Amino acid sequence: QVQLVESGGGLVQPGGSLRLACAASGSISSxxxxxxxxxxxxxxRDFVARITSDDTTYYVDSVxxxxxxxxxxAKNTMYLQMVSLKPEDTAVYYCNAEQGQRHYWGxxxxxxxxx
Numbered sequence: 001q002v003q004l005v006e007s008g009g010g011l012v013q014p015g016g017s018l019r020l021a022c023a024a025s026g027s028i029s030s031x032x033x034x035x036x037x038x039x040x041x042x043x044x045r046d047f048v049a050r051i052t053s054d055d056t057t058y059y060v061d062s063v064x065x066x067x068x069x070x071x072x073x074a075k076n077t078m079y080l081q082m083v084s085l086k087p088e089d090t091a092v093y094y095c096n097a098e099q100g101q102r103h104y105w106g107x108x109x110x111x112x113x114x115x
Contacts, residue, residue, distance in 0.1 A: 002026050002104040004095050009109030012085055016113070020080040022095030022106055028076045029053065032098045036069060036080045038091035038111075045094065049080060062088075085113045 003025040012018055020036070028034065035050035035058075049069040050058045057069055066085075071078040078095060092108040 002097060002099065004097060004104055004106035006093065006095050006106040006109040009093060009111045011112045011114065013115050014085060014087060014113055016085050017081070017083045018085065018111060019082070020093055020095075020109060020111070022078045022080075024076045024078075024097060026076070027073075028071055028078065028097075029073045030099060032100070034071060034078045034098070035096045036093055037096055038089075038093045039108075040088075040091040043091075048093070051078070082111075085111075087113045089113050 004022050006020060006022050008018060008020040033050050033052040036048040037045050038048050039045040047060055048063060049067055051069045051071055066083055068081040090111060090113050092110050094108045095106040097104045
């Protein structure tokens with residue numbers, strides 16, 4: 001069973017930065033893709049960013065140019081670097097790993113952007 005553990009969330013002022021990390025219990029290179037989703041209060045869980053095994057990246061339009069997804073195969077960890085944060089980025093952020101037809105989720109980490 002794959003386990004994913006997020007870290008790095010917190011409270012930040014608008015315009016600030018955070019880096020989220022997601023550590024996997026197994027080899028991250030075994031996943032077809034890994035990614036980040038977020039869920040704001042009263043909303044469904046939404047796609048944020050994804051990186052495939054050949055390092056192709058995808059982003060939702062609202063974070064393009066501000067968020068960067070990456071992965072470190074040696075550390076079995078993926079990251080989401082977030083800059084120029086906005087109040088509308090406030091949400092619980094979840095990492096996701098795709099292995100064949102299976103999807104694995106972390107427990108989530110809260111990001112709050114507020115002055």
